Amino acid sequence: MKLSARDAPGYFARPDPDKTGILIYGGDAMRVALRRQQVVKALVGPQGEEEMRLTRMLAGDLRKDPAALSDAIKAQSFFPGPRVVFLEDAGEQQAPLILPALEDWQPGDAQVVITAGALKATSKLRKFFEGHRNAYAVGIYDDPPSRGEIEAALKEAGLGELGQDALRDLSALALTIDPGDFRQTLEKLALYKLGDPAPFSAADIAACAPGSTEAEIDDVLDIVAEARPGEIGPVMQRLSAQGVHATGLCIGAIRHFRILYAVASAPGGPSEGISRLRPPVFGPRRDRILRQAQAWGAARLEDALTMIIETDLQLRSAGQNAPAMALVERTLIRLAMLGRR
Incomplete structure (x- = not known):
């Protein structure tokens, strides 16, 4: 199924653990990586990798071992909870190695999270996920974050409620820097105000914003x-x-x-x-x-x-x-x- 831009943020925050998988693709690798990170964390939790419920794989490595993806999907963990197989940097050349493993997916298998670069509408990977009843495909574009996404990022960084002026300035900042820098700025802002009960001000945001080369x-x-x-x-x-x-x-x-x-x-x-x-x-x-x-x-x-x-x-x-x-x-x-x- 194709996940719309309107519904995607909500699904990234609360993905369905019973799905076959999700394909996240787009030309901006940083934006794709941030969304993938959000989905994986929501599925397996912060301890998922330590509990061996998360398996990371490079799509290019499937040429050496075509059965690796299928084996990872079917493998069982010693710890209870949802399992995820994360396949990174997939492309059309790996589609013949990826699709058979997904077609063999059964309830109880690990969910597959795949990231890819920009994919054409004729892409076999895109067409498979968009036409699958139990999987999602979502394209990540260079659109500025919405107010809801900014507020969710603030909550995740532990910043809580901000005044209208501070929220306006953060929204403006989000339009001028890439998502990775924006997330680092929020983390820096949280540390900057640690133990300070005073409300966030425009000066606080300016002090933590990335410096301009000009x-x-x-x-x-x-x-x-x-x-x-x-x-x-x-x-x-x-x-x-x-x-x-x-x-x-x-x-x-x-x-x-x-x-x-x-x-x-x-x-x-x-x-x-x-x-x-x-x-x-x-x-x-x-x-x-x-x-x-x-x-x-x-x-x-x-x-x-x-x-x-x-x-x-x-x-x-x-x-x-x-x-x-x-x-x-x-x-x-x-x-x-x-x-x-």
């Missing part, structure tokens, strides 16, 4: 947007020493001021604009961008974007001879001065 560039752009021209020089020297290129800095400036313009020019005002950003921003960063957009206004941001784009074109010009970083630094200082008006 943080240094963001620092100088915040200085520019907040009209602090005297601080630009030292930061530019640090960026040059770290190997940041003038073109990359210019592209970052265009991106930053376009975000500010989108916020400032929203029909319902900056508050509406900040909520419509994709990908969203969260925590103190959200408040900072909102303040910058309100201070500049749409008209001055148009002038700023024109200035940055002209500098970018000058950098890319064949006749450009001036030092590139000096050219960008001059533009950033002019922008900071424009923000003071």
Whole structure:
């Protein structure tokens, strides 16, 4: 049977132990692995592997021992409870070795959990599971997690109830990082607040969120947007020493001021604009961008974007001879001065 995207999260949390198995496939290996981990843990419990009720196998190894999967399905454990055979990295080339073992499945045998990469609709594995009355097939796609999934992850991490603002920021964070990083962030947040009875705040989430690789560039752009021209020089020297290129800095400036313009020019005002950003921003960063957009206004941001784009074109010009970083630094200082008006 085909498990729909709407029903899949509920089944992953409470799988049926009497099913033949489930095929979890998708192009994002991390998302597939997290779902597989959730299903296996729900079926055999935290002690399943120690009690030898979980058997792990690589699909590629079936070529050496075609009967291995069937033997694992039929094997019995010394401990009572559901048993699972986890078959990893299955593909169409292993289908002739996998399907006979599944067709021979009987009640009381171990449930088979199979993970695979992206599978076409014509895939033999997909067609078998989708057409089976006692098995499920579910595709995992790069969709952002729903609010229910985020709340379930919070509960699993031991974070309990969060306020609306903290939940909003976590939802925004979930859209910008991959599921593995998001789960690690929740675990880090739980440790960060261990023994602290105070409610979770946006600052707590920002402190535990993964650091951006563009943080240094963001620092100088915040200085520019907040009209602090005297601080630009030292930061530019640090960026040059770290190997940041003038073109990359210019592209970052265009991106930053376009975000500010989108916020400032929203029909319902900056508050509406900040909520419509994709990908969203969260925590103190959200408040900072909102303040910058309100201070500049749409008209001055148009002038700023024109200035940055002209500098970018000058950098890319064949006749450009001036030092590139000096050219960008001059533009950033002019922008900071424009923000003071």
